Amino acid sequence: MSDVQKKVEAGLAEIRPMLEADGGGIELVKIEDDVVYVYLMGACQGCPSASSTMTDGVEVAIKKHAPEIKAVRLADGPPVPATASAAGIADAPDPAAPGAAKEPFENQKSIGGVKTIIAVASGKGGVGKTTVAINLALALEQLGLTVGLMDADIYGPNVPSMLGVVKSPNVSGQRILPSRVHNIFTMSIAFFVDPDQAVIWRGPMVMRAVQQFLRDVEWGELDVLVVDLPPGTGDAQLTLAMEVPLDGAVIVTTPSEVALQDVRRGIMMFKQVKVPVFGVVENMSYYVCPHCNRETAPFAQGGGKAVSNAFKIPLLGEIPLDAKIRAAGDEGTPIIVTDPDAPQAKKFIEIAEKVLEKIKDKL
Ligand code: ADP
Numbered sequence: 001m002s003d004v005q006k007k008v009e010a011g012l013a014e015i016r017p018m019l020e021a022d023g024g025g026i027e028l029v030k031i032e033d034d035v036v037y038v039y040l041m042g043a044c045q046g047c048p049s050a051s052s053t054m055t056d057g058v059e060v061a062i063k064k065h066a067p068e069i070k071a072v073r074l075a076d077g078p079p080v081p082a083t084a085s086a087a088g089i090a091d092a093p094d095p096a097a098p099g100a101a102k103e104p105f106e107n108q109k110s111i112g113g114v115k116t117i118i119a120v121a122s123g124k125g126g127v128g129k130t131t132v133a134i135n136l137a138l139a140l141e142q143l144g145l146t147v148g149l150m151d152a153d154i155y156g157p158n159v160p161s162m163l164g165v166v167k168s169p170n171v172s173g174q175r176i177l178p179s180r181v182h183n184i185f186t187m188s189i190a191f192f193v194d195p196d197q198a199v200i201w202r203g204p205m206v207m208r209a210v211q212q213f214l215r216d217v218e219w220g221e222l223d224v225l226v227v228d229l230p231p232g233t234g235d236a237q238l239t240l241a242m243e244v245p246l247d248g249a250v251i252v253t254t255p256s257e258v259a260l261q262d263v264r265r266g267i268m269m270f271k272q273v274k275v276p277v278f279g280v281v282e283n284m285s286y287y288v289c290p291h292c293n294r295e296t297a298p299f300a301q302g303g304g305k306a307v308s309n310a311f312k313i314p315l316l317g318e319i320p321l322d323a324k325i326r327a328a329g330d331e332g333t334p335i336i337v338t339d340p341d342a343p344q345a346k347k348f349i350e351i352a353e354k355v356l357e358k359i360k361d362k363l
Pocket residue numbers: 122124125126127128129130131132158283284319320321322323325326327329330
């Protein structure tokens with residue numbers, strides 16, 4: 001990072017908390033001929049006062065630290081994507097590195113009022129993580145818990161659409177209020193930015209979004225906060241694991257996920273940060289014919305069992321491949337809500353009961 005860039009970043013660091021308190025944010029895009037180009041995010045974007053925010057706040061703050069800067073302008077788009085390491089956070093602790101596990105996690109702080117936090121994770125995308133996270137959250141609510149659901153999938157935030165919630169959260173003072181839907185509380189980056197835009201965020205922006213969801217959202221008194229993670233072991237996972245003490249993780253896999261490599265990495269990450277893995281859910285496990293009720297297995301079988309055996313973690317349940325589960329999720333009416341007595345919904349309740357068993361001492 002060049003000297004002038006450091007000074008500009010220092011100016012941005014000064015103004016950023018103010019913007020973030022209003023649900024916005026700012027990122028440096030480039031510096032060219034002593035002109036700084038920045039990108040305003042979230043609530044700041046398209047805000048009628050964006051230009052005065054720029055001249056009164058951002059420009060003043062930047063020039064204070066970097067007097068050589070002539071002007072500050074709005075960039076057309078967000079900074080180009082880069083991997084976390086290329087974006088300058090290479091010195092951030094890498095929990096995968098041997099011996100690095102200790103220090104980074106000393107900064108963990110629980111969330112006031114939130115009794116337990118559970119992550120829903122997977123090695124690959126599209127295995128039904130969000131489907132499981134949503135139905136698990138709703139099932140826990142049906143078991144009598146007060147539940148929050150945090151969408152930590154910054155690159156593919158589909159909790160709101162699968163829950164059928166469109167309204168943007170309100171802000172109370174410095175705090176963001178989660179949206180309440182089907183009697184649970186939820187927060188997602190999709191409330192603030194067009195999901196297509198979040199896809200190109202840099203690592204540090206993802207980290208900041210996750211931190212904000214943990215620290216600046218008024219979760220209130222929750223028995224459990226369920227966190228829907230993106231696939232793999234990226235910035236969102238690391239940030240979550242470093243920021244808060246997780247009570248446990250639920251791993252979602254499919255029957256045919258024979259390559260255990262991706263799952264292994266996820267489980268190793270949780271182990272390294274001393275997060276208990278509650279178990280594995282095998283999704284799209286089998287198919288029940290709606291006409292004759294016979295169960296068939298359209299995919300190769302045994303992914304869940306293989307994961308369970310390989311890592312000595314319990315198999316929490318097997319969820320069928322089911323048109324109702326898909327339709328309900330994709331239309332924003334989860335099956336637990338629309339048809340709580342259906343056998344498919346009961347499967348999620350059984351998983352929730354097992355999860356509840358693991359956390360009940362903390363409630
Ligand atoms: P992930 O969060 O792992 O990417 P999603 O939960 O978004 O996965 O699921 C991917 C797609 O598969 C969605 O369209 C979802 O509705 C569908 N789906 C997930 N689980 C099931 C299931 N058990 N039966 C039928 N469709 C499912």
